[in-house]
Amino acid sequence: MANKSIKKVVCFGATSKIAYETLKKFANDHVEFYLVGRNEEKLSEIKNDLEVRSGKVVKIGICDFSDLNKVQALVGKVKSEFSNFDTCLVCHGFLGEQEKAESDVRYANEIMNINFNSYFILLTEIANYFEEKQSGNICVISSVAGDRGRKSNYVYGTAKGAVSIFCQGLRNRLFDKGVNVLTIKPGFVSTPMTAHLKQGALFVSAETVAKGIYNAILSGKDEVYLPSFWRLIMMLIKGIPEFIFKKLSI
Amino acid sequence: MKSWGNFPSLKNQKLVSTKSCNFSDKAKHLAIGLSRSYGDVCLNEDGVLLSNSENSKFISFDAQTGILKAESGVTISEIIKVFLPKGWFPPVVPGTKFVTLGGAIANDIHGKNHHISGTFGNHVKSFALKKSTGEEVICSEKNNKEMFSATISGLGLTGVIVWAEIQLKKVKSSHIDMKSIKFKNLDEFFSLSEAHDKNFEYTVAWLDCVSSGKNFGRGIYMAGNHSENKTNLKASFIEKIPNVLRTVPFFFPSFILNKYTIRIFNALYYNKQFSREINVPIGIDPFFFPLDAVFNWNKIYGKNGFFQFQCVVPESKSKECMKELLKIAVDSGQASFLAVIKKFGNKKSPGLLSFPRRGTTICMDFPNAGKDSVSLMKKLEEVTMNADGALYPAKDALMSELSFKKCFPNWSKFKKYIDPVFSSSFWRRVSGE
Secondary structure, eight states: OOOOOOEEEEEEEETHHHHHHHHHHHHHTTOOEEESSHHHHHHHHHHHHHHHHSSHHHEEOOTTOOHHHHHHHHHHHHHHHSSOOEEEEEEEOOOOOOHHHHHHHHHHHHIIIIIHHHHHHHHHHHHHHHHHTTOOEEEEEGGGSSSSSSTTTTTHHHHHHHHHHHHHHHHHHHHHTTTTEEEEEOOOOEEEGTTTTTTTTTTHHHHHHHHHHHHHHTTSSSSEEESSSHHHHHHHHSSOOOHHTTTTOO | OOOOTTSSSSEEEEEEETTTTOOOOSOOOEEEESSSSSSSSOEEEEEOOOTTTTOOOEEEEEETTTEEEETOOOOOHHHHHHHGTEEEEOOOSEEEEEBBBBHHHTTTTTTHHHHHOOOOOGGGEEEHHHHHSSSSEESEEEEEEEHHHHTTTTTOOOOEEOOOOOOOOOOSSSSEEEEEESSHHHHHHHHHHHHHHHGOHHHEEOOOOOOGGGGTOOEEEEEEEEEOOOOOOOOTTTTSSOOGGGGOOOOGGGSSHHHHHHHHHHHHHHHTOSSSEEEEEEEEHHOOGGGSSTGGGGGGGOTTTTEEEEEEOOOHHHHHHHHHHHHHHHHHHHOOEEEEEEEOOOOSSTTTTTOOOOEEEEEEEEOOOHHHHHHHHHHHHHHHTTTEEEEOOOGOOOOOHHHHHOOOTOOOOHHHTSOBOOOOOOHHHOOOO
């Protein structure tokens, strides 16, 4: 497929390492940005950096994605301040602690709000916007953790699984409306989110994943595992019968 | 943690990000970049290494003046990637693009344009220096001038450079028009340099450092200017090879680099150009950073690592001394294929411990073969000292306290600006503290 022409990108969760690395790639193409994140200081550092790289003015908006009431209003704000954007990246996330989520329902709910409910609201609004324009690119960061529930992180996994299924539905709904929906499923990535984990051989850098995301957006892919060997790993993991899988700790 | 030369091997170094460091650790601290220096200036045994790799964003750029403000962990590679397409280039680049802005300032690096543009420090407008007290000092030629001079070439000892403002240079294209001339001996090199240096912004010469007899001192003089024409060059052969295949995956066994393979390499390199002189357009990477094409090339020297010897000798003693140094290298039979020679200019750097000065610089690699290599290095050091030359801290792993103090008479003045909780293995070795 011919490469898409991308001019205006909105990014939710722009301070995430994967998001920032991806935006740097777009900045080389002199794209305009609207960045949304929770931490104003970090966000303005990234704004300055991307302005130097792209030579264009970068807009920012502050939002806490666990506060769902604000998320909907946010999309309205982006639409009015950044008209005619053509690409939307949704990258924010919160890994959370599985053990705490098992005993603290409010905490588990926060994980669900940040990792799924806010996606659900944002993506519905953005999808309708692009549908009306009959064009647009949606790129969503899901995770291999959403491919199968495991005891070690099934709350986060549930949210990511829901994101993946939701995106499948959107893709199906929008494919003949000129809107591309891309689901990214990264494996283990060395980022601040995973800094506390022991980093084995399967870990890759955020730059590597960002390159994959950038290429997938430009070539209009549907669902991409990054690095691509995760597709094979997850195929094997999904293929294990449940009566065996329940006994495993992977 | 090791330096690029994989020598020395030091213990108990804790790597901490400058962003998260609050200097609570009682051990001595040292600010480092990408550890591309060869010896121990970027090492700190039983101490803390403050890495600037998470501190690597651009802050602002003025397209009118060409002044770039960036965090100290931004690399030369990144600056070229972002700014060359916009028509700007770093004022000075070293032999590798994998160095940080902070590292370039702390070592006051030089490049092929020293004879015209001086050192990197000559193009630094200002920077913020974080001291262990938590205070951030803004330094420039006007404000905190002494700290400015001490930090440029300050080897990471005066504090942590948080960000810096540098002057970029306007260029019209993304390639270099290169003139490449073979020379048969060192006298010929000196006359080529004399004749052409003034017409070219960038000059350097590669030296064959294994051949003796009639081939002694032969090499290739390379000179270039940023091209005025905007033709797009095709990627060179090596740039088309995927990165994985260009990475040295592990330390080579030491027998791979022996005097026979090195002799073959030198002969091939010298004869790579058939005619005496060629004039060709060449890309930025192959011209400035040929070695970066092979990632981790330092591993070909094996686990014991290697020494890089670089000195500068005053103009009046250059010819004689260069011949003597090269002869020692050739006679030792230990030299490797990486040797370059260049004439420095007389532009003065603001840096107190700056290495480049008017004269001729020579740079040679030697695999670390233990005692023999050390005594060879000591011999080269002695010859340099006798000729009133100086050794380059960023390349050095062995120089004596006496030599250091002679090469850098400003050392005692510099000492006052070292942050009280900072030190390095290099500093302890050469200062006698």
